[in-house]
Amino acid sequence: MAPKVTLEHRENTRDRILDAAETLFQRRGYHETSMDEIVRKSGMSKGAIYGYFESKEDLFRSLHDRSYVQAFESASALLTAGGSSRSKLERLVDIYFLSKDNELSRERCRMSLEFSVESLRMQPLHRQQEWRDKQLHGLIKTMIEEGVRDAEFRKDLDADSTASLLIATIDGLILRWATTDSKIDWKSARDAMVSLVLHGIAASPSRSG
Amino acid sequence: MAPKVTLEHRENTRDRILDAAETLFQRRGYHETSMDEIVRKSGMSKGAIYGYFESKEDLFRSLHDRSYVQAFESASALLTAGGSSRSKLERLVDIYFLSKDNELSRERCRMSLEFSVESLRMQPLHRQQEWRDKQLHGLIKTMIEEGVRDAEFRKDLDADSTASLLIATIDGLILRWATTDSKIDWKSARDAMVSLVLHGIAASPSRSG
Amino acid sequence: MAPKVTLEHRENTRDRILDAAETLFQRRGYHETSMDEIVRKSGMSKGAIYGYFESKEDLFRSLHDRSYVQAFESASALLTAGGSSRSKLERLVDIYFLSKDNELSRERCRMSLEFSVESLRMQPLHRQQEWRDKQLHGLIKTMIEEGVRDAEFRKDLDADSTASLLIATIDGLILRWATTDSKIDWKSARDAMVSLVLHGIAASPSRSG
Amino acid sequence: MAPKVTLEHRENTRDRILDAAETLFQRRGYHETSMDEIVRKSGMSKGAIYGYFESKEDLFRSLHDRSYVQAFESASALLTAGGSSRSKLERLVDIYFLSKDNELSRERCRMSLEFSVESLRMQPLHRQQEWRDKQLHGLIKTMIEEGVRDAEFRKDLDADSTASLLIATIDGLILRWATTDSKIDWKSARDAMVSLVLHGIAASPSRSG
């Protein structure tokens, strides 16, 4: 009856279910994972799971929520910490790819990608997702503006479109990474990307639009 | 009963099925589309469809094949045509986004994305997909090498990793595009991207990395 | 902790649960109403409800009990009160249709009907129900016998079968009433019924069997 | 491929499913009967049943349809056949209670009653049901008008409300019949009812309104 105990208990149980679902969705994909498997993995009963989540889709959604909040907090912390804009850029890229235990997580990227696809058919979520995208966009835009202010980045950069491109580029790397089986030397790929983003590929530093 | 007629007929029928599937997969997604719907849309019988395709997955695969071949041919043609490397870059971006009728097709991007996700669980296809990625990679690598040779691009570019990044960036834009509902001015987004890729974001043209 | 207070409390709680169930069963039907909804509506806990009622079915049964007792008391009172047999007949019909607040209650009729259906599969209850039917039958039989004695009704009436028919006719009206959505002028329907029951439809007053 | 064979086949299969469902719904009730039981009883596969009926509810609806059409045709035939109005009245009552094999079918009445209850929550069907009630009403109204014209029935009868009452009375008998377990001598109950309906219960033939 003590509410604190009950609440804590609910949190734990919820997390237990989310953990099981995360493992399975990452390993086998959303559609290939059945609720029965989540039941088995989590050790909970079917009814219990439906007491915490309205549906399989809601479970997926909630799982994404948790990941997003974790990732956003990490990104937020790193970007507000000190350091050069360049180093922030590097760390930003890392956040996307490193899981809790600082391991590159291809599975995680795959799930994230699958979520992007599925979320297209989840109307109410879609709104939320767009809001979050804006949040992230704002964060990175600020980082770029700081870089411009500190003269690390070009004066004539449009912070808005640059932020969009940056995000897209990182997303693209995730997609590649998630999609490929061949070993990639992650560090050098990241460095190459940062270098490209910093200096571009053009021969002359002439400014064209 | 001339075999040629029959072959032509088979081709047509096959395309009819693929067209129906394409429309439905794009509109409702792969998992949400049932074979019954494809039967209805295509006007073919169930047996007929299974005469042309081994399974629903095979149908999806074949559909992707057709799209890929079309896109690759377009890319190939554009890149071997004349023009500056910069203009090639611009056109390359366009190819990804423009459907047959030169319309931006968000639906198409979505299906392509869904295919990327699904293909992860389709082992035999996966190989093929990697081979194709290499093909595309080679095409773009060649384009970059030409750009370097013609002194349009920086001398110290690593063609390999630059090609990867380029592809990733474009993929990322697709993902954004497919995932977002808000109107995007496509031309200016593309120009911003090309500009970024060409000149980078760094303030000074000093070469680091 | 005086036992009387506790008993009173139990009665109140019991009624609170019955009220909640009544509202829901009438609004959504027995099968469509879940125990969770009753929990929510009544503001009681699950355990509490199961402390008062053995099962959902028992709850339904008890609810019917309460309604029946109320209705039977009303019928009993009206019939033993003075007045012509004809006026008793009229009032009898009304009792069936008027809820506590003297409003015609279609919902109530519907629930009563649903109960009749469900009770068929509730063996122990069935007995009770038959006993009650007999009780009501007796009440009405007595009323008819009085009517005959007072020369308001035909001498050759068989009180038994006439009572049955009378009940059936009223039940039939309930069924119609419960089942129809169209507005019915209740008073004139009742008067027509009483008139029909009194005088029959035959042209001549000749007595045939 | 011959359509006639296929159509006939479909009809037969459909009827086979309906027969199985009818038996079970009558024996155990709608809610207590599971689709699995219907599968077992009909000898069809689950998929097959869902190929013929959209849902369990649709199956119930269709079953009622079939019964209704049969009953209405019988009623229609009997009423348009010759004979006195009184004999028509008697036969009308019988139709309600006698199944195909001319057996009194309590089970059938129960199912019909349960359908009345369930249909309240089936909106689209509800409309149809009301239309049917009107159809039946019209049929009986005509019968009464003929009785009046032939001077078998009282001149001052209102055909409309009398038809309503008549139907209600029969429905009430069904309800009683369906609801009771005790043996009822059907013939004498019917005769008593017809007699009551013809001559009323009032002592004097004085016409009151």
Added chain:
DNA sequence: GATGAATGAGATTTCATTCAT
């Protein structure tokens, strides 16, 4: 070859009831 009725395993979800706290 073509057809589409039939299959049936398996998916998600519900909900009356129990029982540890």
Added chain:
DNA sequence: TATGAATGAAATCTCATTCAT
């Protein structure tokens, strides 16, 4: 005694695929 989290059997329905005609 009261609570409400947990249970888990059972329900409805889906759908890729097969195969007799």
